[in-house]
Amino acid sequence: MSSVDSSGDGGKWLDAHYDPVAGLYTFSSCIDLADLSGDRESRLVVGDLGTGSSGMKLKVYRGTALISENSLLDLPAGLVAFFMDLHEPRIPAVAVASGPCIYVYKNLRPYFKFTLPSLDINPLEQDVWQQAREGQIDPVMLKEMLESIRKKADVPLSVRSLRFLSLESDEVDEFVQLYKQQPIRRQTVITCIGTLKKSTADEDGISCLVIGTENSDVFILDPEAFTILCKMSLPTVPTIMDVTGQFDVEFRITVACRNGSIYILRRESEKPKYCIELSSHPVGLVRVGKNMVVGCTDESLQGFTQKGKKLWKIILPAPVTTMAAMDLPTRGLQAVLVGLANCQVHLYRDKNLLSTIKTPDTVTSICFGRYGREDGTLIMTTKGGGLMVKILKRTAVFDDMDSTPGPPLAQSVRLNVPKKTKLYVDQTLRERENGLAMHRAFHMDLSRTRVAAARAYVKALESSLTPMSSSLSKPLKMNAVVQGLGPSFKLTLNIQNTASCRPIMNLAINFLYDDNLYRIRNPYMKIPLLVPGLIYPVETFVECTSDKGISDIIKVFVLHEEKSSPLLTAHINMPVSEGLVLS
Amino acid sequence: MGLLDKLSGWLGLRKKEVNVLCLGLDNSGKTTIINQLKPSNTAAQEIVPTIGFNIEKFKSSSLSFTVFDMSGQSRYRSLWEHYYKESNAIIFVIDSSDKLRMVVAKEELDNFLSHEDICNKKIPVLFFANKTDLRDALSSVKVSQMLCLENIKDKPWHICASNAIKGEGLQEGLDWLQGNFPFLSSYRDNGENGSQN
Numbered sequence: 001m002s003s004v005d006s007s008g009d010g011g012k013w014l015d016a017h018y019d020p021v022a023g024l025y026t027f028s029s030c031i032d033l034a035d036l037s038g039d040r041e042s043r044l045v046v047g048d049l050g051t052g053s054s055g056m057k058l059k060v061y062r063g064t065a066l067i068s069e070n071s072l073l074d075l076p077a078g079l080v081a082f083f084m085d086l087h088e089p090r091i092p093a094v095a096v097a098s099g100p101c102i103y104v105y106k107n108l109r110p111y112f113k114f115t116l117p118s119l120d121i122n123p124l125e126q127d128v129w130q131q132a133r134e135g136q137i138d139p140v141m142l143k144e145m146l147e148s149i150r151k152k153a154d155v156p157l158s159v160r161s162l163r164f165l166s167l168e169s170d171e172v173d174e175f176v177q178l179y180k181q182q183p184i185r186r187q188t189v190i191t192c193i194g195t196l197k198k199s200t201a202d203e204d205g206i207s208c209l210v211i212g213t214e215n216s217d218v219f220i221l222d223p224e225a226f227t228i229l230c231k232m233s234l235p236t237v238p239t240i241m242d243v244t245g246q247f248d249v250e251f252r253i254t255v256a257c258r259n260g261s262i263y264i265l266r267r268e269s270e271k272p273k274y275c276i277e278l279s280s281h282p283v284g285l286v287r288v289g290k291n292m293v294v295g296c297t298d299e300s301l302q303g304f305t306q307k308g309k310k311l312w313k314i315i316l317p318a319p320v321t322t323m324a325a326m327d328l329p330t331r332g333l334q335a336v337l338v339g340l341a342n343c344q345v346h347l348y349r350d351k352n353l354l355s356t357i358k359t360p361d362t363v364t365s366i367c368f369g370r371y372g373r374e375d376g377t378l379i380m381t382t383k384g385g386g387l388m389v390k391i392l393k394r395t396a397v398f399d400d401m402d403s404t405p406g407p408p409l410a411q412s413v414r415l416n417v418p419k420k421t422k423l424y425v426d427q428t429l430r431e432r433e434n435g436l437a438m439h440r441a442f443h444m445d446l447s448r449t450r451v452a453a454a455r456a457y458v459k460a461l462e463s464s465l466t467p468m469s470s471s472l473s474k475p476l477k478m479n480a481v482v483q484g485l486g487p488s489f490k491l492t493l494n495i496q497n498t499a500s501c502r503p504i505m506n507l508a509i510n511f512l513y514d515d516n517l518y519r520i521r522n523p524y525m526k527i528p529l530l531v532p533g534l535i536y537p538v539e540t541f542v543e544c545t546s547d548k549g550i551s552d553i554i555k556v557f558v559l560h561e562e563k564s565s566p567l568l569t570a571h572i573n574m575p576v577s578e579g580l581v582l583s
Numbered sequence: 584m585g586l587l588d589k590l591s592g593w594l595g596l597r598k599k600e601v602n603v604l605c606l607g608l609d610n611s612g613k614t615t616i617i618n619q620l621k622p623s624n625t626a627a628q629e630i631v632p633t634i635g636f637n638i639e640k641f642k643s644s645s646l647s648f649t650v651f652d653m654s655g656q657s658r659y660r661s662l663w664e665h666y667y668k669e670s671n672a673i674i675f676v677i678d679s680s681d682k683l684r685m686v687v688a689k690e691e692l693d694n695f696l697s698h699e700d701i702c703n704k705k706i707p708v709l710f711f712a713n714k715t716d717l718r719d720a721l722s723s724v725k726v727s728q729m730l731c732l733e734n735i736k737d738k739p740w741h742i743c744a745s746n747a748i749k750g751e752g753l754q755e756g757l758d759w760l761q762g763n764f765p766f767l768s769s770y771r772d773n774g775e776n777g778s779q780n
């Protein structure tokens with residue numbers, strides 16, 4: 001009860017109530033808030049799924065207390081409170097969808113039951129059962145024939161036939177005896193339910209029920225007569241539904257479907273108007289104004305326009321368990337609550353995380369609205385059946401800072417890009433058409449460049465062309481020129497200091513050669529100070545002493561006076577001395 | 584006739600008008616309490632409520648009551664804070680049967696007590712744990728625990744269980760209030776409380 005910030009939500013919520021053993025097992029689609037007594041105090045209405053196949057109940061809470069319970073015959077798929085008539089005082093009815101039926105409660109008492117129309121039955125199936133009834137075929141035969149119908153039929157078999165096909169052989173006789181006299185029925189079940197205002201946008205205006213079925217249909221029901229006002233078909237089974245607008249004016253039904261797509265249905269179109277194909281399956285769907293926020297199984301939250309244009313996508317820290325809208329018009333607050341599997345509930349405005357609520361258990365259903373007399377109440381139920389009520393502080397403010405990593409706001413600002421020229425368009429077309437060839441040509445050229453570079457390198461290594469010093473402190477470059485026909489040659493070594501500003505001193509040149517072949521006038525020479533950039537020619541004379549017409553390599557070393565290893569080495573391929581022939 | 588006659592009689596010793604601020608969440612029973620307190624001849628002057636903001640005022644001789652709902656929208660907050668400065672005593676009404684909103688009442692009380700015009704004033708605060716006649720109502724002890732009243736150290740305070748419809752508990756509260764007006768105490772015992780107010 002203390003207002004100490006223990007839940008890590010920045011002190012924005014007051015912990016009004018937490019009952020970890022409330023025994024409420026439900027989802028966001030089966031929970032609603034409504035003023036069921038006409039005293040301006042909202043009650044919490046929950047379709048409790050119970051545990052397993054029993055304990056399904058319609059439960060009503062007032063404040064912290066459970067005030068009413070009604071048993072449900074089947075698992076609830078959805079629950080909505082809606083105004084079905086104009087009677088005073090304005091008290092809404094509660095509709096619970098389960099199986100093929102909608103159970104309507106008024107004043108918390110069963111009032112009306114609507115059952116979906118049965119589906120067409122495969123005539124072949126009907127024939128086969130007819131024959132079984134008349135004793136023309138035995139159960140084994142019946143089984144075979146039904147099996148073949150099941151395989152090729154475009155109209156699916158009834159539940160009865162499917163059940164029959166799954167029986168063990170010792171059970172079939174009894175089953176046929178039991179059911180053969182009864183007519184075959186094929187029923188679909190309701191997967192999701194929503195409400196649609198009939199003709200006014202008033203808070204307490206009469207609403208139609210909108211239901212999605214396992215048969216991929218969407219029905220809109222008249223609130224008073226419970227007749228089908230409108231039927232629309234989807235390519236696949238709807239699982240989550242959002243409805244906005246008015247039936248008589250214009251409306252929009254957004255459904256997330258089992259094939260991982262979202263379809264948008266409009267008035268006067270039997271087929272979906274827009275389709276969003278998601279990259280993974282939707283878990284939650286919430287409309288915020290005109291946009292939609294979808295939570296997917298790949299731990300992402302995505303925003304779309306009402307026409308299906310993707311606006312943004314963010315990655316969440318854990319899988320989504322449930323989602324709900326947080327709408328507080330008196331404070332101009334519209335956001336999306338996302339329950340996560342890591343025991344957190346995140347509040348997002350667009351892609352920005354406004355607040356994080358830590359919960360003691362994973363949240364499975366969320367509902368935000370007026371509860372009791374408090375407008376900003378957040379109701380959550382947990383996996384372990386707990387009930388949690390938090391109230392938004394009157395003083396709470398949510399900073400709309402862009403806290404999520406991702407493209408900065410500036411990125412979505414439109415740049416003034418000039419119009420595309422014809423040349424640009426032609427080039428783009430060419431690139432699009434010849435992409436492969438261009439890519440190949442590029443790789444061919446790249447390979448050629450590499451080969452040329454490698455060759456040049458090898459050549460430079462082999463011929464010691466203008467060797468360069470690898471020392472960083474004394475960068476040197478040298479080339480050698482041999483002049484003359486022999487036996488006397490003039491050897492000129494051009495040395496250059498390639499440093500940008502530092503001169504090099506105390507250098508010397510030494511030669512290594514076969515002294516049976518050559519004699520060098522100055523085998524050791526001192527080099528003057530090398531000013532950066534200038535080329536210094538160092539000359540000496542080489543005498544070839546052999547007369548056998550052979551030549552050899554003379555190795556040149558540029559040395560620093562204090563170092564034993566040379567700074568630079570060059571190999572000079574001496575030409576064959578031709579002078580001997582003359583003499 | 585009215586429960587206030589005695590109180591205002593006491594206060595009549597002073598020429599100055601005394602402002603009592605009656606606060607609490609909506610539906611806690613403030614209007615009902617005030618109606619019980621009103622002398623039969625006092626004409627209530629009610630300011631027309633704007634959405635989310637509702638002020639009631641009435642005067643009885645030297646006593647002026649201002650009542651408002653502490654819930655609703657925050658943008659009206661500055662309107663009621665305007666009355667804090669001139670207040671000489673506070674009546675804070677709690678709906679003891681509204682367990683869910685006890686945290687909201689506490690939040691509003693804490694905000695109120697830490698307001699700059701209130702926190703340094705040693706004015707008496709009277710709590711009515713109202714609607715104790717209802718079956719699921721909390722006791723006044725429980726209410727005072729949930730509101731952490733023991734933390735109020737610098738102001739005289741008192742909590743009374745009440746049933747505003749029948750008027751039960753109101754007299755006890757007013758008797759306490761009478762004995763705790765700072766200027767009344769100072770009138771009686773100048774030495775101790777003279778520096779207050």
Ligand SMILES: Nc1nc2c(ncn2[C@@H]2O[C@H](COP(=O)(O)OP(=O)(O)O)[C@@H](O)[C@H]2O)c(=O)[nH]1
Binds near residue numbers: 610615713714745746
């Ligand atoms: N049972 C019961 N009801 C009360 C009590 N005090 C007020 N009420 C009822 O609570 C409702 C709200 O009272 P009101 O004085 O208008 O509350 P305000 O919003 O604080 O002015 C009315 O219906 C009153 O009749 C009480 O002590 N017991």
Ligand SMILES: [Mg+2]
Binds near residue numbers: 610613614615
């Ligand atoms: Mg009132």
